[in-house]
Amino acid sequence: MSDQTLLSLTQVGKTFSNGTVALQGMSMDIAQGSFVSLLGPSGCGKSTALKIIAGLGNMTTGTLNWPNAKVDRMGRPDHEISFVFQEPTLMLWATVFDNVWLPLRLKGIKKKAALTAVNEALEMVGLAAFSGSYPRELSGGMKMRVSIARALVTRPKLLLMDEPFAALDEITRSKLNDDLLTLWQQLNWTVIFVTHSVFESAYLSNRIVVMASRPGRVVADINVDAPYPRRGDDFRNSAEYNAYCSQTSLALHAAMQAGDHL
Amino acid sequence: MVEPVTPAPAPAPAPAPIILDPVEMRKARQARNERIGAWVLPIIVVVLSILAWDRFVVVNDIPHYIIPRPGRVLQALVESWDILMASLGATLILTFSALSIAIVGGVGLAILFAQSKWIEMSFYPYAVILQVTPIIAVAPLIFIWVDSTFVGLLICAWIVAFFPILSNTTLGLQSADHNLVDMMKLYGATRWQTLRFLRLPSALPYFLGGLKIAGGLSLIGAIVAEFVAGTGGAGSGLAFRILEASYRLNIPRMFAAILLISFTGILIFMFMTFLSWLFLHKWHESAIKRES
Numbered sequence: 001m002s003d004q005t006l007l008s009l010t011q012v013g014k015t016f017s018n019g020t021v022a023l024q025g026m027s028m029d030i031a032q033g034s035f036v037s038l039l040g041p042s043g044c045g046k047s048t049a050l051k052i053i054a055g056l057g058n059m060t061t062g063t064l065n066w067p068n069a070k071v072d073r074m075g076r077p078d079h080e081i082s083f084v085f086q087e088p089t090l091m092l093w094a095t096v097f098d099n100v101w102l103p104l105r106l107k108g109i110k111k112k113a114a115l116t117a118v119n120e121a122l123e124m125v126g127l128a129a130f131s132g133s134y135p136r137e138l139s140g141g142m143k144m145r146v147s148i149a150r151a152l153v154t155r156p157k158l159l160l161m162d163e164p165f166a167a168l169d170e171i172t173r174s175k176l177n178d179d180l181l182t183l184w185q186q187l188n189w190t191v192i193f194v195t196h197s198v199f200e201s202a203y204l205s206n207r208i209v210v211m212a213s214r215p216g217r218v219v220a221d222i223n224v225d226a227p228y229p230r231r232g233d234d235f236r237n238s239a240e241y242n243a244y245c246s247q248t249s250l251a252l253h254a255a256m257q258a259g260d261h262l
Numbered sequence: 263m264v265e266p267v268t269p270a271p272a273p274a275p276a277p278a279p280i281i282l283d284p285v286e287m288r289k290a291r292q293a294r295n296e297r298i299g300a301w302v303l304p305i306i307v308v309v310l311s312i313l314a315w316d317r318f319v320v321v322n323d324i325p326h327y328i329i330p331r332p333g334r335v336l337q338a339l340v341e342s343w344d345i346l347m348a349s350l351g352a353t354l355i356l357t358f359s360a361l362s363i364a365i366v367g368g369v370g371l372a373i374l375f376a377q378s379k380w381i382e383m384s385f386y387p388y389a390v391i392l393q394v395t396p397i398i399a400v401a402p403l404i405f406i407w408v409d410s411t412f413v414g415l416l417i418c419a420w421i422v423a424f425f426p427i428l429s430n431t432t433l434g435l436q437s438a439d440h441n442l443v444d445m446m447k448l449y450g451a452t453r454w455q456t457l458r459f460l461r462l463p464s465a466l467p468y469f470l471g472g473l474k475i476a477g478g479l480s481l482i483g484a485i486v487a488e489f490v491a492g493t494g495g496a497g498s499g500l501a502f503r504i505l506e507a508s509y510r511l512n513i514p515r516m517f518a519a520i521l522l523i524s525f526t527g528i529l530i531f532m533f534m535t536f537l538s539w540l541f542l543h544k545w546h547e548s549a550i551k552r553e554s
Contacts, residue, residue, distance in 0.1 A: 093466070093544075093546075107449075
């Protein structure tokens, strides 16, 4: 654990009341500013781990530490955490502006005072012209952008994403991947990104944590040292990227077999 | 996210004539006919029914104290206009008072239920009992216990109207998106904030659906209660006029009073439908026109 560590999981386990072991002995340190993918088959506990980090679910065993932050009595750090779900999860009755304003509004920030921050967030995701629209008027990709704008309006230190682009088409998805990387470099976030796509994880992250299911656990930890910015087809066609993909793919296959004997 | 997404380009200034294939043309024609038919057909049916009613009475030589001719009903409506309007006013005051209390009580209780599963489990059975027990069976008791006739009437009409609002709003408050509930938690929202920003707006379509039913039911409740209170009390509502007219075999006036009640019911329904549209048309699926 160094002074660059944002959070640290030690032997974290989660057992549900029906006896299912969702997560077992998960230990890892997440460095400040890193882009970490949690990759694995469904049921490997990657979403459970994300919820525990977000403070939305508690763990059965183990500890979660924030070594470089003050924590309150609930164990939550004093900096902002944002969460992006698989669905855009927008309030359908509210305009794009009001949706993005919500996290600030909950802190008691009035519309006037939030104006700059909300418009800035919308500009970053390229939706400045749509602040008065309702979610139903937007495409799937645009709704996801609103969701990202809402996540970044609080200037979070840590962004948790739970298969955020899984429901989108390939073209929209790769565009959003590129935009996410750009924002990550601009804003100096730490991102933990849950996915079941080998290609997505190798393209985005500088570290891939491969997990197996039943019980959910970490089976491989791969560093992706390819430099940023990684943009578009140049990186996708590089030997380096393909090597990382096949390495990750092998680890995932091993993980699937490890889980299958039960 | 770096390149801004440009809004859809405005339509070209001089649109070229659209050339359609026969199937599309038939679809367009059909859509136009349906739009007109939705208004014209019901009117034609009503007019034909009134004509048939008139012919039926004349051909079979039915006396007016059994079934009056439509013209005679209209005549009764005009002749008894002042009396009927005063009665309609009394019934309307009762209806809307009952509906208002049903809204406040139903929504209030639903919010209370949403705060705690224990409260809901304890009290929901009573709401169901109130709903399933026929009001006509309980009303005489209420009139024995309550001194003021108006309060008695109000209680009866309220019991009938309040359940759909309570049950729909309760369901609506519980149907908030689970991920949004999680998000509220993540941002440290208070219980009140979650209610105000998430649960109440989520419940709005359900509440309005309940209101549409409750609007009609409060009128029915008011009329039934007036019937039970009967001529003995300080009855002056439309139900009282119907009872009075039936004792006097003034069947045309009975018809006129019934006509007014139906008309009021239709107006209430249309108003509630408009209210739903007003609150939902910008965002809710139910109020959005399909494009294809």
